[in-house]
Amino acid sequence: MPAPRPAQIAEAPERSTLPAGRNLLFLREEELRIAQDLLFFGYRDFTAGADAILAELGMGRAHHRVLHFVGRRPGITVGDLLGILSITKQSLGRVLQPMVEDGYVTQTPGRNDRRQRLLTLTEKGAALERRLFERQRETVMQAYREAGPVAVEGFRRVMRGLMGDQARAACDTLEGHVASAGGAR
Numbered sequence: 001m002p003a004p005r006p007a008q009i010a011e012a013p014e015r016s017t018l019p020a021g022r023n024l025l026f027l028r029e030e031e032l033r034i035a036q037d038l039l040f041f042g043y044r045d046f047t048a049g050a051d052a053i054l055a056e057l058g059m060g061r062a063h064h065r066v067l068h069f070v071g072r073r074p075g076i077t078v079g080d081l082l083g084i085l086s087i088t089k090q091s092l093g094r095v096l097q098p099m100v101e102d103g104y105v106t107q108t109p110g111r112n113d114r115r116q117r118l119l120t121l122t123e124k125g126a127a128l129e130r131r132l133f134e135r136q137r138e139t140v141m142q143a144y145r146e147a148g149p150v151a152v153e154g155f156r157r158v159m160r161g162l163m164g165d166q167a168r169a170a171c172d173t174l175e176g177h178v179a180s181a182g183g184a185r
Contacts, residue, residue: 045139046139046140047061047136049136049139050064050132050135050136053128053131053132053135057128062091062095063095063099064132065085066081066085066092066095066096066099066105067099067104067105067121067125067128067129067132068129068132068133069081069084069085069174070105070119070120070121070125070129071121071125071126071129071133072174073173073174074120074121075118075119075120076118076119077110077116077117077118077119078092078096078107078117078119079116081119083166083170084170086166096119099125103122103124103125104121104122104124104125104128105119105120105121105122105125106119106120106121106122107119108120
């Protein structure tokens, strides 16, 4: 019987029980390409349900990101949101202004600096964000259940490893904000 190819090893169920780093086959180019395939296909299917909901409203993924991060940090400044999204003020304006006009997001002046604009979801915005979250929550819950807690922790480590310093810092801020607000929403 021929030796298994790296892709076959990746699909073997017992591989998922090995501690990280024990089997270095994942460092081969083909394994890295498989990881890239998984990221592309996983993201496509993860976003598909939310994309359909957004399309019905004439919105896209940029709108979803605004809803998500403003929902995670009510009162976030436009500057902080620009940093998280890593986009220009002009790009954010093209997405944000219609969301304000359509009643999904409110902008209020900063408490200490009146030039700041603080963003918060309206009831309508929070309801849409919740609907999108619930659609994607099911996908993540199913994947987490199938993978198990050790794999979930490994996934989190891999995802954080894929992030640059700025994204990791933003994630830490979001996690700290949720913890200080008394847990998940």
